[in-house]
Amino acid sequence: MEDGGQLIARVRARDAAAFERLYDAYHRLVYGVAMRVLGERSGAEDVTQAVFMKVWNAPEKFASGNLAGWLVRVARNSALDLLRNRSRQPVELPEHSALDDGPEAEVFARLDALSVRSALEQLPPEQREPIESGFFGGLTHEEIARNSGVPLGTVKTRIRSGLLRLRATLDGAVRA
Amino acid sequence: MSAHELMLEDVAVYVLGALPEAEAAAVRSHLQTCDECRREYVTLRPAADALGFSAEACADPSSGAIVPSRRLKARIIQQVRRDSSQRLSTNIGELRAVRPIVWPAYAVAAACLALALITVIFNMSLNEENRQFETQLSQLNAHASVLTRELVVQRTELADLVSPESQRYPVTNGEVIKHRTRLYIAMEQMPPPPKGKVYQAWTLHARAAKMVPSVTFVPNRSGVAVVPIPVNAASVVAVAVSLEPEGGSKQPTSAPAFVVKLTQ
Numbered sequence: 219m220e221d222g223g224q225l226i227a228r229v230r231a232r233d234a235a236a237f238e239r240l241y242d243a244y245h246r247l248v249y250g251v252a253m254r255v256l257g258e259r260s261g262a263e264d265v266t267q268a269v270f271m272k273v274w275n276a277p278e279k280f281a282s283g284n285l286a287g288w289l290v291r292v293a294r295n296s297a298l299d300l301l302r303n304r305s306r307q308p309v310e311l312p313e314h315s316a317l318d319d320g321p322e323a324e325v326f327a328r329l330d331a332l333s334v335r336s337a338l339e340q341l342p343p344e345q346r347e348p349i350e351s352g353f354f355g356g357l358t359h360e361e362i363a364r365n366s367g368v369p370l371g372t373v374k375t376r377i378r379s380g381l382l383r384l385r386a387t388l389d390g391a392v393r394a
Numbered sequence: 395m396s397a398h399e400l401m402l403e404d405v406a407v408y409v410l411g412a413l414p415e416a417e418a419a420a421v422r423s424h425l426q427t428c429d430e431c432r433r434e435y436v437t438l439r440p441a442a443d444a445l446g447f448s449a450e451a452c453a454d455p456s457s458g459a460i461v462p463s464r465r466l467k468a469r470i471i472q473q474v475r476r477d478s479s480q481r482l483s484t485n486i487g488e489l490r491a492v493r494p495i496v497w498p499a500y501a502v503a504a505a506c507l508a509l510a511l512i513t514v515i516f517n518m519s520l521n522e523e524n525r526q527f528e529t530q531l532s533q534l535n536a537h538a539s540v541l542t543r544e545l546v547v548q549r550t551e552l553a554d555l556v557s558p559e560s561q562r563y564p565v566t567n568g569e570v571i572k573h574r575t576r577l578y579i580a581m582e583q584m585p586p587p588p589k590g591k592v593y594q595a596w597t598l599h600a601r602a603a604k605m606v607p608s609v610t611f612v613p614n615r616s617g618v619a620v621v622p623i624p625v626n627a628a629s630v631v632a633v634a635v636s637l638e639p640e641g642g643s644k645q646p647t648s649a650p651a652f653v654v655k656l657t658q
Contacts, residue, residue, distance in 0.1 A: 234478045238471055249462040250449040263466050274474050287439070290446025294411065334448040352412030353445045359407045360414070371403075378406030378438075385441040 222285025229277045237274055248293040254354045255297035265296045298356035337387040345380030348373050405431050409438040565652040570633050572656055577627035580620050584613040591637045597625050598632035610642045631656055
C-alpha cells in the first residue's frame with residue numbers, strides 16, 4: 219500500500235485516482251478532528267471538503283514527513299477558523315516546516331486512535347484538560363488559565379509536562 | 395525558573411497551537427536560532443499531532459459513532475474529477491491559443507525571392523545533369539543494342555553450329571557448316587599463320603568462273619576459329635581458305651589450305 223508521501227506525489231501529478239485513495243485513507247481523521255472541534259456534522263463535512271480540496275489544489279504545501287500529522291493541523295485550524303468566524307471560507311494551508319520532519323514522524327503517523335486515546339487517558343486530568351482545551355477548543359493559554367482559575371505559568375508548565383509525558387507514552391506504544 | 399526554561403514552555407504551548415499569534419511569531423523566530431528549543435519542538439510535535447489521531451475514533455464506523463456521509467465523498471471526488479478535466483481542456487485550449495509567428499511583409503517577400511532564385515539555380519543545375527544523364531543513357535542504350543544484337547548473332551551461330559539440320563563438310567582440322575542461308579568455317583588445332591599473314595576465306599558462287607574474296611581471320615591461341623561467312627549460302631557451291639597478307643587479297647596468292655565443294 220502506498221504511504222501518504224507517495225499518494226501526495228501522485229496528487230501533485232494531478233492523479234485523481236490517487237486523490238481518491240488519499241481521501242479514503244485520511245477522511246475519517248480529518249472529519250474526526252473537525253467534529254471534535256465543532257461538535258456538529260454539517261460544519262465538520264464543510265471543513266472536510268475544504269481541507270481535501272485545498273490538498274487537491276495545493277499539494278505542494280506538504281513536502282514530506284508525517285502527512286497525517288499535517289492533515290490534523292490543517293483540519294484543526296480550518297475547524298477553529300470556522301468556529302471563530304463562522305465564515306465558510308476555509309483557511310489557507312500552512313506551509314510544511316522542515317522541523318515537522320522529525321526522525322520518528324512517520325512512525326508516529328502509524329499510531330491508531332485507540333492507542334492515542336489510551337495514552338491521553340493516562341495523563342492526569344490537570345494536564346490532559348488544558349491540552350485538550352488548547353488543541354480541540356482552540357483556547358489560548360491565557361483563556362485556559364482564566365477559565366480554569368489556574369495561574370498562567372502553571373498552565374504552561376502543565377501543558378509542557380503533559381505533552382512530554384504523552385510523547386513518552388506514545389514512544390512506548392510505537393515500540394510495543 | 396530561567397528565561398530559557400520559560401521559552402521551552404512557550405514552545406510547548408506553541409506546538410499545541412494555544413499561543414496568540416504575536417507570541418507564536420516570537421517563538422517561530424526563536425526556533426530559527428536556538429538548537430535546544432528546536433529539539434523541544436521536534437520532541438513535542440508528534441505528541442501534539444497524535445492528539446488529532448485520538449479524534450479519529452469519533453468517525454470510526456466500527457464503534458457505531460458518527461461517520462461522514464457517503465455524499466461527502468461523492469461531492470469531493472466529483473469536484474476533483476471536474477477540475478481535472480477542466481485543467482486538461484484548459485491545457486488543450488492554451489495549446490490551441492498559441493499564436494502563429496507573423497513575419498513582416500518585406501521579410502516574406504525577401505524569403506520568397508531568395509527561394510525563387512535558389513529554385514531557378516537548382517533547376518538549371520538539374521537540367522544540365524539531366525542532359526548529361528540522357529546522353530549517357532543514350533550511349534548505354536546503343537551499346538546495349540549492339541550487345542543484344544551480338545548476343546542474338548552468337549545464339550544463332552551456336553544454334554546453327556550444333557543443329558542436326560546443318561550440313562557439314564569436313565576439311566583438314568575442321569569443317570564447313572551450312573545451315574539454310576548461313577555459312578560457317580569451324581576450325582580447331584589450326585596452325586597460327588606466319589607473321590604478316592592471315593587466313594582468308596574464298597567462296598565460289600553458282601555459274602561463277604572464279605572464287606571471290608571473303609573475310610580474313612586468325613585462330614585463337616588454342617587454334618580454334620569459328621568464322622561466319624557473310625554470304626547467302628544458298629548460292630555458294632564451294633569454299634576455300636588460303637594464307638594471305640594482312641588485310642586480305644583480291645586474288646589468292648598461295649595454295650589453298652583446303653577447298654570444299656558444297657552440295658545444294
